[in-house]
Each structure stands twice: as C-alpha cells, then as structure tokens.
Amino acid sequence: MASNERPAKLTLAAIAREAGVSAPTVSKVVNGREDVAADTRAKVLTALERTGYKSPLQRKNTVWRRPVVEVVIDTLNSAYGVEVLNGVLEHAAASDVEVLLNVTGQQRGSHLSPEQRAQRMVDEGRSGMIVVTSAFSAAELEPFHRRQIPIVVIDPLNPPQGEVVSVGASNWAGGKAATAHLLGLGHRRIAFLGGPEAAECNQARLHGYMAALMADGVAVEESYIFSGPFRPDNGVAGMKSILQLEPRPTAIFAASDSIALGILAEARRQKIRIPEDMSVVGFDGTYQAEESVPPLTSVSQPLQEMGRAALRFVMRQLRGDTLDSHRVELATHLVVRESTAPPAG
Amino acid sequence: MASNERPAKLTLAAIAREAGVSAPTVSKVVNGREDVAADTRAKVLTALERTGYKSPLQRKNTVWRRPVVEVVIDTLNSAYGVEVLNGVLEHAAASDVEVLLNVTGQQRGSHLSPEQRAQRMVDEGRSGMIVVTSAFSAAELEPFHRRQIPIVVIDPLNPPQGEVVSVGASNWAGGKAATAHLLGLGHRRIAFLGGPEAAECNQARLHGYMAALMADGVAVEESYIFSGPFRPDNGVAGMKSILQLEPRPTAIFAASDSIALGILAEARRQKIRIPEDMSVVGFDGTYQAEESVPPLTSVSQPLQEMGRAALRFVMRQLRGDTLDSHRVELATHLVVRESTAPPAG
DNA sequence: CTGAAAGCGCTTACAG
DNA sequence: CTGAAAGCGCTTACAG
Numbered sequence: 001m002a003s004n005e006r007p008a009k010l011t012l013a014a015i016a017r018e019a020g021v022s023a024p025t026v027s028k029v030v031n032g033r034e035d036v037a038a039d040t041r042a043k044v045l046t047a048l049e050r051t052g053y054k055s056p057l058q059r060k061n062t063v064w065r066r067p068v069v070e071v072v073i074d075t076l077n078s079a080y081g082v083e084v085l086n087g088v089l090e091h092a093a094a095s096d097v098e099v100l101l102n103v104t105g106q107q108r109g110s111h112l113s114p115e116q117r118a119q120r121m122v123d124e125g126r127s128g129m130i131v132v133t134s135a136f137s138a139a140e141l142e143p144f145h146r147r148q149i150p151i152v153v154i155d156p157l158n159p160p161q162g163e164v165v166s167v168g169a170s171n172w173a174g175g176k177a178a179t180a181h182l183l184g185l186g187h188r189r190i191a192f193l194g195g196p197e198a199a200e201c202n203q204a205r206l207h208g209y210m211a212a213l214m215a216d217g218v219a220v221e222e223s224y225i226f227s228g229p230f231r232p233d234n235g236v237a238g239m240k241s242i243l244q245l246e247p248r249p250t251a252i253f254a255a256s257d258s259i260a261l262g263i264l265a266e267a268r269r270q271k272i273r274i275p276e277d278m279s280v281v282g283f284d285g286t287y288q289a290e291e292s293v294p295p296l297t298s299v300s301q302p303l304q305e306m307g308r309a310a311l312r313f314v315m316r317q318l319r320g321d322t323l324d325s326h327r328v329e330l331a332t333h334l335v336v337r338e339s340t341a342p343p344a345g
Numbered sequence: 346m347a348s349n350e351r352p353a354k355l356t357l358a359a360i361a362r363e364a365g366v367s368a369p370t371v372s373k374v375v376n377g378r379e380d381v382a383a384d385t386r387a388k389v390l391t392a393l394e395r396t397g398y399k400s401p402l403q404r405k406n407t408v409w410r411r412p413v414v415e416v417v418i419d420t421l422n423s424a425y426g427v428e429v430l431n432g433v434l435e436h437a438a439a440s441d442v443e444v445l446l447n448v449t450g451q452q453r454g455s456h457l458s459p460e461q462r463a464q465r466m467v468d469e470g471r472s473g474m475i476v477v478t479s480a481f482s483a484a485e486l487e488p489f490h491r492r493q494i495p496i497v498v499i500d501p502l503n504p505p506q507g508e509v510v511s512v513g514a515s516n517w518a519g520g521k522a523a524t525a526h527l528l529g530l531g532h533r534r535i536a537f538l539g540g541p542e543a544a545e546c547n548q549a550r551l552h553g554y555m556a557a558l559m560a561d562g563v564a565v566e567e568s569y570i571f572s573g574p575f576r577p578d579n580g581v582a583g584m585k586s587i588l589q590l591e592p593r594p595t596a597i598f599a600a601s602d603s604i605a606l607g608i609l610a611e612a613r614r615q616k617i618r619i620p621e622d623m624s625v626v627g628f629d630g631t632y633q634a635e636e637s638v639p640p641l642t643s644v645s646q647p648l649q650e651m652g653r654a655a656l657r658f659v660m661r662q663l664r665g666d667t668l669d670s671h672r673v674e675l676a677t678h679l680v681v682r683e684s685t686a687p688p689a690g
Numbered sequence: 691c692t693g694a695a696a697g698c699g700c701t702t703a704c705a706g
Numbered sequence: 707c708t709g710a711a712a713g714c715g716c717t718t719a720c721a722g
Binding site: 009011012013023024026027028030031055056 | 699700701702
C-alpha cells in the first residue's frame with residue numbers, strides 16, 4: 001500500500017508529519033516566530049529544505065515567471081543603440097526572457113545609491129542587467145556582484161574592471177582595416193575624428209589607425225587626431241577644424257557612423273564633395289551608413305550579435321555555468337561604399 | 346451603534362456584502378473567470394474599486410513595487426517607433442514606472458491566446474500596456490478589460506473598437522495642410538503615396554488630401570492614389586509607378602517619412618531632382634526628415650508627446666480616475682524644408 | 691450564472 | 707514550548 005501512495009501534497013500539514021511536529025509549529029518556523037525550541041526548529045527546517053516546501057504565496061509567485069533582464073543604455077537616438085537592443089530583444093524572444101528598458105539620458109533613478117539600486121533589483125525580482133556604452137566604477141558594480149546579479153557590459157566607456165564580463169568587437173583590427181583602405185587608395189594625410197578619449201573602444205580604433213599608418217611608413221600627425229562624443233555634432237565641429245588644417249587632410253577616419261554623418265552634413269554645407277574632395281570612413285556599419293548620401297564606407301560591427309551575446313552571457317551566469325572567458329570580442333569587417341576614392345590630383 | 350462600528354476588514358466576504366452577491370462570485374471576478382454575468386461583474390468591480398480591495402497575495406506583494414508597463418511595438422527600425430518610445434520612457438522616468446519592451450516583429454509569445462497573455466500579465470504583476478501601431482480585435486482586448494488591465498493604443502491600424510482608449514494626432518488636418526502647401530506652390534497633379542489602406546490614420550490623411558484638392562477645385566485622380574506599408578520599400582515601388590504615369594504628377598504627398606525616404610532614394614537612382622523635378626512631402630516629422638538629402642518638408646506629429654500621453658492614460662486608469670474621453674488627438678503641423686518647390690515650367 | 695455548502699491550508703488563541 | 711481546537715479567508719464542486 002505504502003509504495004503505491006501518490007506523493008502527499010506539499011502542505012504545512014505534510015511538513016508537520018515529515019518533521020514529527022504539529023502544523024502550528026511548522027507555521028511558526030515558516031513565519032520566523034521566536035517561540036520555537038532550537039532543536040524543533042532544526043527538525044522543521046530540515047524537512048522544509050528536503051521537500052522544497054513553498055507557501056501558497058511563493059507558489060503563486062512561481063507560476064513560471066520569465067526572467068527579467070534590464071537593459072541600461074544612454075540613448076536610443078542612435079542606430080548603434082537600437083541595433084544592439086534589437087539583438088537583445090531577438091534572443092530574449094527566443095529564450096522567453098523579458099526585457100526592461102532603462103534609458104539613462106533621462107536620469108531615471110539617479111538619486112539612488114548603487115547599493116539601493118542593487119537591492120531594488122532583488123526586491124523586484126530582476127534577473128540580470130546589460131549595460132551599453134556606459135562608464136562605471138568597480139564600487140558601483142560591487143553591490144550587484146555581492147547579490148549575485150549577473151551584469152554584462154557592452155563596449156564600456158572605461159577600461160575593464162577586474163571581474164566584469166564584457167562584450168565588444170575587434171576595434172583595433174577595424175581601425176587598422178579602415179585606415180589601410182584609405183592608404184591603399186593613395187591617401188597619406190588621413191585625419192582621425194575620434195570618440196571619447198577615455199573610451200576603450202575609441203582607443204583601440206585610434207591605435208589601429210596608428211598601426212596602419214606606421215606599417216606604411218606614414219608619420220602620425222598629432223594635429224590630425226581629434227576626440228569628442230559619438231554624435232553628429234562632434235563630426236560637424238571636427239570637420240570644420242579639419243578643413244582649416246594646413247596642409248589639409250584628404251581623408252577622414254571617423255570613429256563612429258554618427259560622427260561621419262555630421263561630417264557629411266558639414267561637407268554639404270561647405271560644398272565639399274564626398275568622395276571627390278574628401279574621403280570619409282565611418283565605424284559601426286548601421287543602416288544609416290547604407291542610407292546616407294553618399295552611402296558610407298564603414299567598419300561594420302556585428303551589433304545585433306553583440307546584443308545576443310550579452311544576453312546569452314547573462315543567462316549563462318544565471319544558470320550558474322562557468323564562463324570560458326570574461327570578454328568576448330566579435331569580428332568587425334570593412335564595407336566599402338561610395339564615400340571613399342583616391343585623393344584628387 | 347452602527348455609526349461607531351469600526352470598518353469591517355476588507356475581505357472577499359465584505360465585498361460580497363457590499364455588492365449584494367455571494368463570496369464565490371466575488372472570487373470568480375477577482376480571478377478573471379468568465380462564468381459571471383456582465384452586470385454582476387460590474388457590480389462587483391464597482392465594490393472592489395470603491396473599497397480598494399487587495400487579495401492577501403497582493404497585500405503581501407505591496408512592498409512598494411514600481412508599476413511595470415509593457416510597450417508593444419512592431420519594430421524599432423523606424424524613427425517613428427523610437428520617438429514614441431522616447432516619450433513613454435521620459436514620462437516613465439518622471440513618474441517612477443518601469444517599462445517592459447515587447448517588439449512583436451519578433452513574434453514573441455505569439456503561441457499564447459489573448460486569455461493566457463492577459464492572465465500572465467496579472468501573474469507577473471504587470472500594471473498596464475501601451476500598444477503602438479498594431480491591429481487587434483475586440484475579442485483580443487476583452488481578456489485584458491475583464492482583468493482591469495489598462496490598455497492604451499497609439500495609432501491603431503484598425504478602426505477604434507468600443508471602449509478602447511487611444512492616442513493619435515490630427516491626421517486629417519495634417520493631410521489637408523500638406524496638400525494645401527503643394528497646391529499653394531502651384532502643383533495640380535499631386536500623387537498620394539499612402540500607408541496601409543485599412544489604417545485609420547492613413548485614411549484620415551488620404552481624406553485630408555482629397556479635401557484640400559476639392560477645396561481648390563482640383564479633381565481627385567484615382568490613379569494617383571497608392572497604398573502599402575509604412576516602409577521605404579513602399580516609397581521605392583510607389584515612386585517607380587508614379588514616374589510612369591501619364592501625365593506625370595509634379596508632386597507627391599507620402600503618408601510617412603519612411604515612405605518619403607524611399608522616394609528620395611529612388612529619385613536619386615533615376616536622377617530625378619528633388620524638388621526641381623518633383624516635390625515631396627512626408628508625414629511624421631522625425632529627425633530623419635531633418636537629416637535627409639534634401640531635408641524633407643513634412644507634417645510633424647508630436648510623437649514624444651503621444652508616448653507621454655499614452656502612459657499618462659494608463660496611470661490614470663490604474664489610479665481608478667475617470668477618463669474625460671477615450672480618445673486624445675494631438676495637433677500636427679507642417680514643417681517646410683527643402684523638398685518642395687513650385688513645379689517646373 | 692449563482693450561491694449554499696463543503697473543503698483547504700494556514701494562523702490564532704490558549705490550555706497544558 | 708507545544709499542539710488540539712477553533713477560526714479565517716479564499717476556492718471548489720455542484721445543485722438549481
């Protein structure tokens with residue numbers, strides 16, 4: 001008879017039987033009351049753990065909730081961010097994960113300390129976080145690590161910190177390829193219109209640029225190197241400066257498509273023809289590079305794949321898998337369109 | 346004695362007394378069961394709302410969680426959707442609401458019935474939903490209404506359904522203004538390159554176009570009217586057709602900026618100069634209209650404001666406020682840039 | 691579609 | 707400190 005009994009439902013009463021105590025006693029233990037003898041409490045706790053008992057509340061909360069991953073991003077007003085987000089969303093749909101969006105340009109929740117934000121993530125049942133092109137200190141991440149909340153960073157704006165898991169692209173190789181392409185067309189005076197000076201990805205692109213120049217025996221000219229935000233206005237301002245240089249560069253390698261778009265706009269205003277008077281290479285390879293006038297030669301990053309990889313990393317950490325590496329770097333490749341040509345003359 | 350009684354505890358039974366029904370009936374309503382007569386349900390809902398009843402589960406969950414609102418959108422690959430989303434995010438940041446993003450182009454959760462999706466929203470503690478440019482039937486929305494989940498629709502792709510709360514813009518006036526602008530420049534052969542034929546907003550724009558023509562005594566030419574998706578490829582295909590019309594139109598009113606961008610691209614390929622050979626007006630007024638070549642004359646919609654208004658509507662319903670109206674329509678206005686000029690000759 | 695009755699699982703109050 | 711008994715609040719099963 002005993003061997004054919006179906007397993008009793010997991011109720012307080014069942015735990016009580018299991019532990020050899022009464023239901024009210026189990027109730028007290030579950031509710032953290034103090035009027036229970038230590039050894040009685042121990043017996044009950046053992047039974048609770050062995051059977052995996054959940055209160056009706058907990059059970060209702062476990063109706064199979066999908067994991068919720070928060071994506072933190074500074075702005076959606078660039079094709080870069082939207083593409084990364086699309087990758088995250090695609091993988092989220094495939095793996096039944098929900099995506100919470102937090103655009104920090106809008107300063108949400110900035111009044112909270114990292115400690116409070118991490119605690120709130122636990123309270124609200126959030127599973128992990130993906131941070132896109134942001135700067136953060138080890139101290140800001142520590143409260144999340146302590147609570148075992150997986151965080152993955154895409155293209156951090158500051159140098160990698162200890163244990164941080166990050167996803168990026170081969171920026172150095174991309175910068176080298178872009179510059180080599182211009183050199184191959186015959187350009188010798190090539191400007192670098194960069195992103196934020198401190199950004200890892202920007203430094204790698206700059207060093208790729210310098211490596212290509214050096215490989216061809218072209219001296220690096222300090223006055224040809226600029227930096228600023230990854231935004232069109234930086235391209236506009238940079239283009240104005242570059243047009244006043246003597247001797248004037250014949251080509252520009254821009255560290256992002258958004259910067260390159262600013263260059264194109266300023267060129268139009270000043271009646272500088274692209275590529276006849278000036279060649280321009282961008283970086284990112286978003287759809288904006290395809291649709292610009294003229295279509296932009298650009299170093300394409302697998303942005304969607306980067307988003308997917310970031311979410312995959314979060315989920316792996318959630319499952320408790322060990323990671324092979326704390327950094328994934330996906331390949332970039334140069335796409336030649338119509339904004340580059342041999343220099344005039 | 347009655348006047349000094351302390352208020353009865355807020356139990357199912359109390360609600361039942363209040364509504365003049367039995368406890369099991371209240372239980373059914375609270376749990377979203379279907380076997381309750383509409384008027385009985387209404388009585389119970391009133392009582393629930395008046396007393397602010399919370400189930401034990403809800404009571405325990407009220408550790409002060411921020412409301413979570415889900416935004417459902419077909420794609421982020423258009424400036425339209427991103428702008429609306431920016432508006433939602435901005436108001437969400439200001440009012441301490443979390444935003445969950447669901448991009449349906451990726452078919453997520455499509456295997457679930459509306460009933461299941463609505464129940465899951467309750468289970469996962471979601472507060473409300475904002476649906477952007479989607480089609481849906483009354484039957485699809487009913488399970489959400491039954492569970493008192495506020496839904497607000499932005500620019501529905503099908504005609505408004507009964508109780509649906511929606512946000513939009515003055516499409517008819519905008520279509521009329523765009524067409525009047527072209528007529529004022531001297532155009533008489535004006536094509537309409539529209540969006541989805543069934544879409545409310547598209548129909549309003551089309552009728553605004555016809556109203557302007559008729560006001561100027563210009564006959565509506567059926568062969569000048571096209572429809573298709575709100576996407577650049579529709580603009581490309583439409584432009585090809587229009588260029589073959591005899592006599593050829595001298596201007597095009599496109600029902601969205603994305604369609605207009607396709608027109609500009611095809612014009613470039615065919616060496617048709619804009620605006621010298623053909624004037625083009627778009628609709629939406631996204632940043633793409635500013636950055637295109639040439640910059641696009643377009644009817645600007647307050648997309649961010651529409652996103653903000655949608656979230657405000659959701660929150661009002663959550664608080665149980667009565668809505669003044671089930672439809673908000675914000676003003677559009679024409680922004681003249683460089684894609685329109687008097688016809689040649 | 692409704693509700694009286696039975697039931698379920700947890701908690702409370704209190705005697706020992 | 708423990709547990710039999712009573713109680714609470716919600717849900718289920720089903721007769722009408």
